[in-house]
Amino acid sequence: MTAGAIRVEVFDTTLRDGLQVEGVSATVEDKLRIAEQLDALGVHYIEGGWPGANPKDIEFFARAARELDMTTSTLVAFGSTRRPRGKVDDDATLRNLVEAGTSAVCIVAKSSEYHVTQALQTTLDEGEAMIADSVEYLTGQGRRVLVDLEHFFDGYKTNPEFSLRALEAAVVKGASHVVLCDTNGGSLPHEVEEIVGAVHAHVGRDVAIGIHCHDDTGCAVANSMAAVRAGARHVQGTLNGLGERTGNANLTTIIPNLQLKLGYTCLPEGRIERLTAVSHHVAELLNRAVNPQSPYVGSSAFAHKAGLHTSAIARARDAYEHVNPELVGNGTRFVVSEMAGRATITMKAAELGLELDGPAVNGVIDDLKRLEHEGYHFEAADASLELLMRRASGWQQEFFRVESMRVITDELPNGDFTTEATVKVWVGNDRRVFTAEGNGPVNAIDLALRSALNGAYPQLDRVHLTDFKVRILDGAGATGAVTRVLIDATDGDRDWTTIGVSTNIIEASWRALEESIVFGLLHAG
Numbered sequence: 309m310t311a312g313a314i315r316v317e318v319f320d321t322t323l324r325d326g327l328q329v330e331g332v333s334a335t336v337e338d339k340l341r342i343a344e345q346l347d348a349l350g351v352h353y354i355e356g357g358w359p360g361a362n363p364k365d366i367e368f369f370a371r372a373a374r375e376l377d378m379t380t381s382t383l384v385a386f387g388s389t390r391r392p393r394g395k396v397d398d399d400a401t402l403r404n405l406v407e408a409g410t411s412a413v414c415i416v417a418k419s420s421e422y423h424v425t426q427a428l429q430t431t432l433d434e435g436e437a438m439i440a441d442s443v444e445y446l447t448g449q450g451r452r453v454l455v456d457l458e459h460f461f462d463g464y465k466t467n468p469e470f471s472l473r474a475l476e477a478a479v480v481k482g483a484s485h486v487v488l489c490d491t492n493g494g495s496l497p498h499e500v501e502e503i504v505g506a507v508h509a510h511v512g513r514d515v516a517i518g519i520h521c522h523d524d525t526g527c528a529v530a531n532s533m534a535a536v537r538a539g540a541r542h543v544q545g546t547l548n549g550l551g552e553r554t555g556n557a558n559l560t561t562i563i564p565n566l567q568l569k570l571g572y573t574c575l576p577e578g579r580i581e582r583l584t585a586v587s588h589h590v591a592e593l594l595n596r597a598v599n600p601q602s603p604y605v606g607s608s609a610f611a612h613k614a615g616l617h618t619s620a621i622a623r624a625r626d627a628y629e630h631v632n633p634e635l636v637g638n639g640t641r642f643v644v645s646e647m648a649g650r651a652t653i654t655m656k657a658a659e660l661g662l663e664l665d666g667p668a669v670n671g672v673i674d675d676l677k678r679l680e681h682e683g684y685h686f687e688a689a690d691a692s693l694e695l696l697m698r699r700a701s702g703w704q705q706e707f708f709r710v711e712s713m714r715v716i717t718d719e720l721p722n723g724d725f726t727t728e729a730t731v732k733v734w735v736g737n738d739r740r741v742f743t744a745e746g747n748g749p750v751n752a753i754d755l756a757l758r759s760a761l762n763g764a765y766p767q768l769d770r771v772h773l774t775d776f777k778v779r780i781l782d783g784a785g786a787t788g789a790v791t792r793v794l795i796d797a798t799d800g801d802r803d804w805t806t807i808g809v810s811t812n813i814i815e816a817s818w819r820a821l822e823e824s825i826v827f828g829l830l831h832a833g
């Protein structure tokens with residue numbers, strides 16, 4: 309990045325637009341934790357929600373003012389212009405916006421003729437006045453006012469005069485930003501570049517131009533980039549592209565594209581390295597895993613299923629990777645399977661910081677071939693692979709030793725099921741016997757093992773299981789069906805996956821669970 313690079317502001321709307329996604333709901337507590345992550349990443353603006361649309365968002369802004377210590381980001385309350393034919397000073401939406409107490413507010417305004425006349429059922433003059441009055445009122449209250457011009461691109465394509473009138477109304481009354489929204493997400497990059505260019509030629513000297521895209525054509529990132537090329541200096545989007553339908557513009561892709569490829573400054577010095585961690589942490593808070601194939605931050609983004617190319621990649625990573633993954637806090641990963649040769653295993657060992665001699669490497673290759681034949685799949689279970697390789701180097705886990713494990717499921721006369729697990733383990737010379745009830749066998753053995761280790765390893769409090777996947781593999785010949793269990797876990801900073809395989813689903817689960825806990829203890833900071 310060159311000194312004095314052009315700044316492009318990042319406006320994150322994960323907590324407002326992003327939470328429109330199906331199947332996700334966040335508590336006020338979750339939203340506060342996400343805001344902290346966004347501040348740590350260093351975005352300029354964090355849109356916290358729509359106070360007035362729901363009581364949770366009112367509580368969020370009240371608690372954010374008391375509890376959050378923002379160092380880089382400005383918190384923004386979202387709302388809309390006044391109602392048609394209404395007055396600004398008795399408008400509940402505007403009052404809630406002011407009462408949220410943020411220094412900046414963002415209001416959505418209708419900027420397409422069709423939406424003013426059809427959705428609002430009012431005249432274009434009134435549509436313009438709604439924007440002008442609302443911006444004037446909010447700036448009069450000392451707020452910095454950003455205006456999201458809803459359906460701007462669609463409106464501009466049919467009646468550019470009105471869309472520009474709506475935009476000018478905001479500029480004249482002192483809006484700091486006019487944000488052009490592709491609300492339906494149907495625009496394409498060449499259209500966005502052309503229209504933003506026209507707007508920039510029109511008002512680019514008077515106001516900051518922003519862009520807000522949705523991904524309905526799969527072009528939200530490309531459209532945002534096109535807008536910046538055409539003069540936009542403010543980009544709205546969400547972490548991991550969260551949002552309704554196909555999602556919002558994905559900031560975890562846009563930020564590195566703008567900063568690493570085009571030389572714009574989006575985040576303060578030294579922050580882009582946090583991108584991968586923040587992306588995963590926020591996904592965790594929302595219980596929605598990052599797509600492994602996400603550009604820059606996905607677990608597969610820099611994963612090489614090497615084979616023949618392994619040593620070539622090791623020699624010249626930049627020939628196979630479009631950027632250095634460490635720039636965004638990710639890392640090169642060599643995917644290891646039964647196909648792996650000595651070079652791949654040696655490199656994987658180096659990646660993990662292990663020294664394996666020749667016989668140990670051969671041992672790993674033999675183990676992989678045997679276990680993958682039994683149904684293991686180490687590509688998907690990096691943590692189990694690491695433990696296997698450590699064992700090959702002579703390491704043994706000394707956190708605990710299992711004497712026995714038992715799990716019982718009963719059906720009660722009323723039709724309810726109860727599950728109870730008993731685990732007997734040794735921690736050093738201390739024998740611990742614990743029983744726990746759970747809502748299923750895996751939950752019960754997890755709880756029993758944790759209870760047994762409780763006290764000895766307080767760091768386990770941070771480790772929890774995030775996903776549990778079971779696959780029944782085709783019965784090979786007469787041996788019957790084999791069950792493969794994958795368990796995902798996290799300690800908040802690091803995510804990992806372990807695997808267990810057996811004809812017995814409880815045994816497969818127990819193997820994966822035990823390795824998951826061992827891996828968590830091994831890496832607990």
Ligand SMILES: [Zn+2]
Nearest residue numbers: 325491520522
């Ligand atoms: Zn939106």
